[in-house]
Amino acid sequence: MSPLNPSDNKPLFDRGPSLGTRAVLLAVLSAALMFLDHREGHMDAVRGGLAVAVYPIRVLVDMPSAVFLWGRESLAERARLVAANEALRAESLRQQVHLQQMAVLEAENARLRALMDSPAKLADRVQVAEILAVDLDPYRHRIALNRGSHAGVFEGQALVDADGIVGQVIRVDPLGAEAILISDPSHATPVEVVRSGLRTVAIGVGDVSRMDLPFLPNSADVRIGDLLVSSGLGDAFPHGYPVARISRVDRRPGEPFAQVEAEPTAALNRSRQVLLLWEGGEAEMLPAATPAEPPAGGGKAADEPAGGDP
Amino acid sequence: MSARHWPMLVSLLAALSLEVAPLPPELSAWRPPWVALVAVYWALSYPRRYGLAMAWAVGLVLDVLKGSVLGQHALAMTVTIWIALYFHLRLRVFPPWQQTMAVVGMVFVHQFLVFWVDGVTSAATLDWRRLAPVAAAALAWPVLAALLDHLRVRLRMQT
Numbered sequence: 001m002s003p004l005n006p007s008d009n010k011p012l013f014d015r016g017p018s019l020g021t022r023a024v025l026l027a028v029l030s031a032a033l034m035f036l037d038h039r040e041g042h043m044d045a046v047r048g049g050l051a052v053a054v055y056p057i058r059v060l061v062d063m064p065s066a067v068f069l070w071g072r073e074s075l076a077e078r079a080r081l082v083a084a085n086e087a088l089r090a091e092s093l094r095q096q097v098h099l100q101q102m103a104v105l106e107a108e109n110a111r112l113r114a115l116m117d118s119p120a121k122l123a124d125r126v127q128v129a130e131i132l133a134v135d136l137d138p139y140r141h142r143i144a145l146n147r148g149s150h151a152g153v154f155e156g157q158a159l160v161d162a163d164g165i166v167g168q169v170i171r172v173d174p175l176g177a178e179a180i181l182i183s184d185p186s187h188a189t190p191v192e193v194v195r196s197g198l199r200t201v202a203i204g205v206g207d208v209s210r211m212d213l214p215f216l217p218n219s220a221d222v223r224i225g226d227l228l229v230s231s232g233l234g235d236a237f238p239h240g241y242p243v244a245r246i247s248r249v250d251r252r253p254g255e256p257f258a259q260v261e262a263e264p265t266a267a268l269n270r271s272r273q274v275l276l277l278w279e280g281g282e283a284e285m286l287p288a289a290t291p292a293e294p295p296a297g298g299g300k301a302a303d304e305p306a307g308g309d310p
Numbered sequence: 311m312s313a314r315h316w317p318m319l320v321s322l323l324a325a326l327s328l329e330v331a332p333l334p335p336e337l338s339a340w341r342p343p344w345v346a347l348v349a350v351y352w353a354l355s356y357p358r359r360y361g362l363a364m365a366w367a368v369g370l371v372l373d374v375l376k377g378s379v380l381g382q383h384a385l386a387m388t389v390t391i392w393i394a395l396y397f398h399l400r401l402r403v404f405p406p407w408q409q410t411m412a413v414v415g416m417v418f419v420h421q422f423l424v425f426w427v428d429g430v431t432s433a434a435t436l437d438w439r440r441l442a443p444v445a446a447a448a449l450a451w452p453v454l455a456a457l458l459d460h461l462r463v464r465l466r467m468q469t
Contacts (some may be wrong), residue, residue, distance in 0.1 A: 019362070023392035026366045030388060033370075033381030038431050043380050050374040057323070057375060061331050134330045136377050138338040139434065144377075171377065178377045186432050269335075 051173035058134050058144055058176065065133040069272070124238060126160070126275040127151065132176070133272075141184035141204065141268075143167070147276065148175045156236060158277045164242035164265035165189065165230055166274050181268050182243065183208045191243050192231040196221040199231050202244055208268040211244050213260040218251045220258060228262055238279045242266075317465060318352050318360060321458060322368055325349075330375060339439040342450035345372050345383075346390055346420050350413060351458050353394045354401055365391035379431050386423040390416050410451050417447040 017025070037043040129147040136142045147153050149172045159166040159179055167181040182189050183204040189211075192199045198221055202211040216222060226246040232239030244262035251258045325344035333341060349368060352360040369387030373380050393416050394401065401412055421443055428434035 019392065019395055022362050023388055026362055026388040027385055030366070030369075030381040030385035033384065034379050034427065034431070037380040047374055047380060050371060054371060054375045057326050058330065061327050065332060133332040135332050135338055135341075136330065138341075138439075139428070139437075140432075142377055 047171070048173055052175065055173065055175045058132050059146075061134050062132040062146075125278040127278075128273055129153075129159075129177075129276050130273055131271070136178070139206075141167075141181035141187075141206065141208070142170075143179050143181065143274075145169075145177045145179060145274070145276075146175075148173045148177050150174055151276075152278070153177050153276060158237045158241075158279075159274045160241055160277055161266045161271050161274050163267060164244070165237055166266045166268060166271075168236055169276075179274075181208070182264060182266075183211065183268055189237065189243055190231045190233040191228040193222055193246075194227045194229055195223075196226075198222065199233065202228060202262060209263055210247075211262045211264060213246075213262060214257060216258050216260050217256065218253065218258045220260075222246055222249055222258075222260060224249055227265075238277065314467075317461060317467065318364075321348050321352075321461075326368075326372065326375060329372065340442045340446045342446040343417055343420060343443050344450070344454075345369075346387060346417060347413070347447060347451055347454050348458075349387060349391055350394045350416060351455060353391050354398050355458075355462070357395050357398045361395060362388055362391055379427060382424060382427040382431075385427065386420045389423060390420045393419065406452055406455070409455070410448055413451045414444060414448045418444050 016022075033043065037047075127147070129145045129151075132144040132146055134144045136144060145153070153169060153172050155169055155172055157169040159168060165182060167179045167184075167187070169177050169179045171178040180187050181204070182202070183206065185204050185206045187204045189202045189204075190199070191202045191213075198216075200213055200215050200220075202213050205212050213222075224246050228243045228245065230237040230239060230241045230243055242265045244264045246260060247263040248261040249258060250260070322345065325348040328344040329341070345368060349360075349365050353365065365387040366384050369384035370380065372378075372383040372387070376383070397412070401409055404412065418441075421440060425434060425440050
């Protein structure tokens with residue numbers, strides 16, 4: 001650091017407010033921003049504008065790992081690719097067989113629902129989004145996605161992967177989005193136990209392999225290994241997607257609630273891709289064969305990109 | 311923005327990228343606060359040119375980049391750079407180790423403010439790893455300052 005720059009010396013008479021005044025003004029401005037953003041949520045326009053400017057940085061930071069993955073894929077050995085292809089084909093065949101039964105079950109379900117005069121549910125539509133290799137904050141479980149409102153992503157949208165619910169979108173920019181994982185300490189997921197139908201809430205604890213179920217009484221019907229699926233209450237997640245599996249039940253006689261922990265079924269910190277979910281919404285009667293319209297919340301997604309309904 | 315600002319802009323852009331670059335999970339708590347360090351460097355070198363307004367603006371960009379509450383890093387950066395500017399005449403003639411200690415002090419204030427806002431806005435837990443960036447800054451500052459000094463000499467930057 002060069003000790004002295006001649007023209008950096010203070011002029012004899014300073015103009016404008018003093019350093020302290022300016023610092024206090026900017027600090028007050030920051031505090032006002034924090035209040036408006038956190039308490040009132042009025043700063044979305046400002047954030048949206050800046051986010052467009054910031055998105056290239058995220059893409060830039062993501063580039064090394066994207067290039068690495070691309071290189072690994074394009075330089076992979078032929079034998080390995082053939083093996084992987086074969087495995088995938090077998091997997092696909094197995095799933096096709098399952099799907100055959102599914103079609104029959106779906107039709108039966110629709111008929112039964114029609115008999116009971118209850119509205120049928122349309123199939124959910126999904127789209128793949130990539131998680132950018134960007135570390136947002138080591139103390140919060142947030143991820144950055146490469147799809148934004150241009151792709152029809154909306155705030156509150158559920159994210160799933162092949163094994164269960166991953167999280168939900170909390171912020172949408174035109175090009176990207178931010179999502180909160182179900183393991184974030186400030187996130188709670190409404191769940192129900194598949195075996196008993198018992199409904200409760202699973203809360204993140206800041207650990208990707210653990211969730212807490214603090215509101216189950218000692219007499220609650222839960223066992224280790226029980227599957228928890230989203231209950232659909234609270235309108236955050238669609239009903240029936242796997243969330244976690246009970247990993248610990250500790251009934252404490254002196255306490256009002258049992259200590260119950262569960263392990264998320266989704267690969268929260270291992271996958272690079274997630275699926276964005278558009279709920280089919282309630283149809284009048286029988287489910288249509290065509291994919292669902294984008295939901296009202298999704299808004300202006302008429303020019304829907306291809307790739308839904310895999 | 312005239313052309314003479316580009317070294318500052320490029321170094322800040324690099325710092326912003328480093329601030330969110332993926333690290334192994336064990337190391338992610340040890341990430342030095344790059345943006346704060348680079349901003350302190352430019353504020354100490356050209357206090358009449360890069361001041362509080364730059365610090366506040368880059369803090370706001372950092373808020374959007376990291377997805378934190380708008381104003382969190384802007385506040386922390388403003389206070390950090392205010393300290394740097396207040397003591398800049400003394401800091402610039404300090405020997406390197408003493409200067410590093412002073413910068414570590416500023417980074418501590420910076421981290422404390424970030425943590426404080428975290429605590430006010432959400433459930434932040436007190437964790438010794440919150441101090442890891444301060445230690446990392448002590449290691450990063452001499453390297454960073456030497457690198458940017460070198461850059462300035464190469465570019466013959468003079469005010």
